[in-house]
Amino acid sequence: MATPSAVARSSSRPRPVRTRRNTELALVLAAVLIAVLGYIEVGVDIDGSVPSGAAGYGAALGVLALLAHGVIRWRAPYADPLLLPIAILLNGVGLVVIYRLDRATPRSEAAPTQLLWSTLGVALFIAVVLFLRDHKRLQRYAYSGALVALVLLVLPVLFPPVYGSRIWITIGPLSFQPGEFAKILLAVFFAAYLAVHRDALALTGRRIWGVQLPVGRVLGPVLLIWAAFVGVLVLETDLGTSLLFFGLFVVMLYVATARSGWIAIGLLLAAVGAAGVGWLSPHVHSRVTDWLDPLGSIAAGRGANQIAQSLFAFAWGGLLGTGLGNGHSILIGFAAKSDFILATIGEELGLTGLIAMFLLYALLVSRGFRTGIALTDPFGRLLAIGLAAIVGIQVFVVAGGVLDLIPLTGMTLPFIAQGGSSVVTNWIIVALLVRMSDVARRPAPRPEEA
C-alpha cells in the first residue's frame, strides 16, 4: 500500500491526509487500560484486593478492541481515528460500572451478559466494516427498512409489558428492545427520502405566515411514517424513544431543507403531542410533576422518588466522586443499572468523571457531524448526521432525565447502560460512521487512476 502522504497531494486536497491508524491504536490501548484500572479500582475499594477477573476482563476487552482496530486498519484505513477509541472507552467503563452495581446486588448479575452483548456488538461492527463497502447501497433498502422498523416497533405490543412499557420482545431468557434497532432503519429511511426530495420539500408549496409549507404530496409520506412511529410508541408508553424519533425527524428535515420553519412546526407538534399525552396518561403527568418538584414527594411524606434518589447520588459524588465501589448505589434502587446508571457514575466518579464522559459523547457526536459535512453524497451526509444526532439526542434525553433537567423518560445511555439491544445498536452506528468517515477522508484518486 502506498503511503498516504504520497497519494494525498492533488489539486482538490491541498493538505496531506494521514491515516492516523497508529494514533487510533494508542488511543484504543489507553481506553482498554483505563477500563481495566476502573475494574481494579472496584475490587480494591470493595474487597481491598485486585479482583481475580481483572486479567480476563482486560484480555476480553483488549482482544475485542484490537480485532475492531485491525479490521479498520485493513478495510477502512482512512476512517476517523477517534470513533473506535471512544466507543471502546464508553463500553469498557459501562461494563465496569455494571460490574460494580452487580456487587451491590449479588442476586442479579448483569456484567457477564453485557460482556456477551458487547462481543456481539463488536462482531457486528466488524461485519459492517467488512461487508458494507459502500454506504450508498443502504439507500436501496430505505423503504423496506422502514417497513421492518414499523414491524419491529409493533411487535412488542404482543408481549407482556415490562415496568409499564410494551417495548420488549421476550423469547425465553433473551429479551431485546426492537425500538433500538428501528432507530437506525429510520435514519436510513429519512436520509434516503430527504436526499431525493429535499428540493421539493424546501421550495415547493405555499407560504403561510412567512413559513414555506411543502405540498402534501411530498410531505405526506414522511409525516405518515412519523405519525405511525409516534403513535405506536405512545401506545407502548415509551416516551424516550418517541422523543428521540421526533428529534431525529426535526433535525434531519432541517439539515436537508434548511427551512427553519420546520423547527417551528416541529416544536408546535411536540407541544401539542406532549399536552395530549400528558392529558391522556397519568404516567406522563406524574413524570412532569416529579420533574418540576423532585423533592416534593418527600415533603408530602411519600419518601424520595426516583429522581430525588438520583439527585442524592449525584450530590453525594460532588466534585471528585467517592471512587468506584465507595458510593451508595443500593440506595438508588430501581433501574440502577439501566436508566439510572448515570447516577452511579455521578456518585462514584463525581462531576469530574461525568464531564469527562459528556466530553466523550460530545466528541463522538461532533465527529459524526464532521463526517456528514465532509461527505459528498447527500444520502451519506444526511445519514451520518442523523446517526450522530441519534447519539446526541439520546444522551441528552436520558441524562437530562436523571439530572432533572427535563422530565424523565426511560432510555438507555449509549454504550454504558445495561441492555443488549442498546449496545449492539450503538456498535452498528459507530461502524456506519467509521465506514462513512473512511469514504469522507479518503484522498481523491490519482489523476492516472481517475
Place this chain on the structure above:
Amino acid sequence: MPRRSRTGASAGGPQGLPGISTTGRRAGIFCVLLIVALAAQATRVQVFQAKRLNHNPANQRLTVERYSQPRGNILVGHDTVTGSVPTGGRYDYRRTYTDGPLYAAVTGYSSQTYGNTQLEGTEDDVLSGTDPRLAGWALWDAIARKQSPGGDVYTTIDRAAQQAATKGLGSQKGAVAAIEPATGRILALASTPSYDPGSFAGTSAADQQAWDKLQADTNQPMLNRALRQIYPPGSTFKVVTAAAALAAGTVTDINAPTGAPYPYVLPGTTTPLVNDTAACNRPNLSLDTAMIYSCNSVLGYLGVRTGLDTMLSTARDFGFNDAKLDIPFRAARSNFDTEMNESQLALSSIGQFDTAATPLVMAMVAAGVANNGTVMYPQLVDRLTRSDGTAVQVMEPRTYKQALTPAVAAQVQQLMTDVVEKGTGTNAKIRGATVGGKTGTAQQGVDNSGTPYAWFISWAKPAGSDQVPPVAVAVVIADSDATDVTGGGLAAPIARSVMQAVLGG
C-alpha cells in the same frame, strides 16, 4: 450569496438556501450544546445543590456513612463506657454501652433512629470522625474523602463518685452533681431513675419498642435531672443569701447579732415568715446561728436588707439566670427573678417563690464558696483525642465569675462548716475531713401537699488541709418513699458518700 461547501456544488442547498455543510454544522452545534447543558446541570446539582441534597432527611447517605465505621468512645478515667459492634445491616455498626444506666446522664445516647444527645451529641463530630481536627492532612483527606477513625472523648467523671451518687439515689427520683471546685471539673452527674441508652441504639423493632416504652414512662427516666430540671432550692439557697449579705456589708461579723426581728412579717403583708425550728423563734440572732438552724425569718430579713441588686448579682455570679451554660451540653436556666417586691424578695432569699435551680448550679454555689469565692466554669470533657491517643483538645479550667472576695468566702465556709458540725447537716460529717454544707427542704405542690424536695449542698476536704476542697456536691431528692423527707435526713448521706468517694480516692 449562499455558503458553498468546499467539496463542491453538489453539496449546495436548493436555490440559494444554505447547503448541508451549513445546516449540518448548525445542527451539530445544537447537539453539542445539548450536552453542554447537561454538564451545566450536573455542575448545578453536584456543586451548588450538593450540600442541601446531602442533608435532606430522606437521604440516608450521611447516616450510612456515619455508621460505616466504629464510633469513637467516651471514657471515664481510662475505661471506655461505650463501644461499637458490627450489625451486618445497612448501618455497619451500632452503639453499645457498658453500665449504660450509670452513665446515661453523661453520655446521652447515639441512636441510628433517634439521633445523638448530650456528649454523644455535642462531641459527635469527634466521635463520628468528621471533625477536621482529627485528620492528619485535613485538606488532602477532604479531597480524597478519607474518613478519619472516630476520636475519643475523655470525661472528667470520677468513677467512684459516680457510683456512690447512683447507689445513694437508688430507686428514688433525684439527681447528684459533683464538681472539683478549683477547676470546675464535673466529678459526678447522676439522675435517677435512669435508662439504658444501648436499648434503642439500632433500628430494629425491639429498639423502637424500648424507645416507646421509655417515652411513655411517667417517671421520665430520660430526663437528665442533674442539669435539665430546675427545682426550688429551698434553704440551700441561704448560702447565696448569706454570701450576698456579707458581700454587701449587711452583716460584717457572722457571730454578731443581726438585728433581725421575730416574728418577721413579710413587708407589705400581714403574713409572718415562719420557721421550722423553735430555736429560730427569737429576735436578733447571729447569722451563724441562723444558718445552723436554717432560720427563714433571719435570712428572709437579711435578703431584703441586702437588696434585690446585690442578691441578683450574687445569684448570677453563681450561675443563676444563665441560659447558655454549656458543659458542653446545655444546662437548663436556673432562675432568680429580676423584678420583685420586698415580700417576694424575702421568700426568694430562702429559696422559695420563683427561685429555682438545677443541681448543677447548686453544686456551683458550694464549689464557688469552697474555691474562695471564685466560681469555675463547670466542664465535663477532660480531653479529646484521635484514635491513636494523641490529643486534639485538652480542657483548661476557666473562671466563670469571681462571686465573692476570699474574705467573704472564708466567712461563708465557716457558716457551712458550722451547719455540719452543729446544725441540720450533721448527717454529712466525715471522720478525718472538714465538711461544709447546707440542707434544704423545699415545699412544693398545691398548698405544699406534694412530697418536699430534699436538698443538700456541701464540700469537703481532708481535716487540717488549707487547700481548696477537692469536691463540692449538690444532691436533690425529688420524690422519695421515706416518711421524714428532709435535706439533712435524705440528701446529706448521699452527699457524704460522694465526697468520701472523692476524698478516699
